[in-house]
Amino acid sequence: MQYLLIIGAFQALIALGMLAAGHKRRPADSLLGWMLACMCAHLSIKFVIYGFSGSMELKAGFNTFIDLAYGPLLWMYAQKVHNDKYVPAKQWFLLLPTLLAAGAYLAITYGIVNEGVKSMSRYIDMYNRSTERLIIASFLIYPLLVLNKSNTLPSFWASERKLIRRMAKLFLVVPNIIWLMNNIADNMGLFSVETRIIVIRVVAYSNIIVICISILKFRLFQEQVVSGECMAEEQVQPTEPITETLLVPEEKELHIARKAAQADLELRRQVADKLLLAMERSKRYTDPDLTLEKLATALQVPRNLVSEVLNQHLEKTFYQFVNEFRVKEVIRLFNRCKQQGVSPNILSLAFEAGFNSKSSFNQYFKKHTGQTPSEYLKLERRATAETGIAAYG
CATH class of the missing domain: 1.10.10.60 (Homeodomain-like)
Structure with missing residues (x-):
């Protein structure tokens, strides 16, 4: 269990670092960062409990309040992708159950440190029963809302929509199946309580790791797409293979580099033409809330490519x-x-x-x-x- 937890926490930390260090960040990415930070903290807390606590009650039966944050953060991320003017701070109250559960968690932890696990057993049980209901409700309501919202995202946000839908399905299916199977096993008297809880924890933590990997893959793909590398590679495929095979390696590399530069220049000219048409014919400028993100979405061109064309090609x-x-x-x-x-x-x-x-x-x-x-x-x-x-x- 400890190995699973430390690998998961390290994975979340790597993804968070890549998200923070990337040069192609979008406004909604900060919410992904918060989600990764929660996952890293969640798994780290459990690693400390499993590594340094000798109490099976704490290891197997002390819910972490951070579970309550995933649903609201995913919903906020979907909202931000859908509308870059959305301000997540205005819906801070969605995280109120998380904050209240955090307060109870810290109070019980303080009691355990000072008085021992046995004296706090009653409070741990009350806390677990309350947070379990909230967690199940959160993993049912928010993913369904997010899946519905993802249907309204334009095709330009295909990679974001794919990530949103994947996370929503993982948060919806895995926790609810775990809860259902645990109730069935409990009613039928299958396996011991400790065994069931350990299995539940392993599956739940594995689910978090899968989501971390999904975000990491999305980030790597995002860096590639917004820099225009994918478009350039498609347009740089050699159209004269017989001629290129006759070139010496140095000349061939130079030839490919020239074609790549030409393709890149042509791509930027096409984007510049799209920008001018959007202004002259569609009069996008009459929208007082027009932003770079909104314009890029309308043109179905990566935001950072639009910014580069404006700054370097049009010099504005x-x-x-x-x-x-x-x-x-x-x-x-x-x-x-x-x-x-x-x-x-x-x-x-x-x-x-x-x-x-x-x-x-x-x-x-x-x-x-x-x-x-x-x-x-x-x-x-x-x-x-x-x-x-x-x-x-």
């Missing part, structure tokens, strides 16, 4: 790129008002173009035109009046 940040189109839209609306002989409401037109604050609108408008919106309109009116006078004269 995301907000510079979007707000320049918004300024152009405001100027177009100004001209339409002028043609209709209507005095424009500057702020209303700014909001219509996608700006969500007066300060950012004024800042970007002046940066783009060299004038404030009011100055721009005054010059336009003056130019129109001079044109009219000249025509009349």
Whole structure:
């Protein structure tokens, strides 16, 4: 048992380290980090109990409160993937059962240290019965909610959806089957209580390790995909195999490298064209809540690839790129008002173009035109009046 626990805790720690050290992190990844931290703490606590406690009651029959955190964290992760504007902290109350169980767990542990296991047996039994019901309910409700939410994720989030569904199924199926089989064995008098509990623990901890490995595999795949390596490899397959076999190794490597660079450049040009079309035809910039994540999802292009194209190919940040189109839209609306002989409401037109604050609108408008919106309109009116006078004269 100790070996299983230490391997699982080490596995969770490695996955957590890779998640924290990666350069291609997404907003939702922090919730995966919290889940891995909980798994590492869970298995480490059990390792300490099994390694240093001589009491079978503690080893086999003292539920860990961390089980109650997995369901809410998985639900928050699914919510964050679905909507990057989702703020997990606003649903902190979902972790309230975990916090209350943690308080009870620490209080009982303190009592065990000071008074011994036997004196706390009654409290351990009460704690186990209460947390068991909560854990089963959590592993039933949250995975079902998550599976339903995963059906609404767009195809762009295919790898995230696959991970979410896998974790939800593992949290739903394994604990509930364990609970059901344990009740059947208990009613039929099969095996001793200690044996059943040990088997339950082994299966439960193995399930956590499988989930850790799933997250680790997802992270490795995510690093590969968002860097564009998969796309580049597909486009770099040699189309002239006979010619390449005639090249010496050094020339062949150079030839492949050139083709890879060309494919990478062509990929970025295609993404740049997609970005411009999204702005010019679809007018994505009019969405005041538009984010890099949201735009990448709409284009079905990895977020980090969109960011790289903006910064390196178009030489603009995301907000510079979007707000320049918004300024152009405001100027177009100004001209339409002028043609209709209507005095424009500057702020209303700014909001219509996608700006969500007066300060950012004024800042970007002046940066783009060299004038404030009011100055721009005054010059336009003056130019129109001079044109009219000249025509009349």
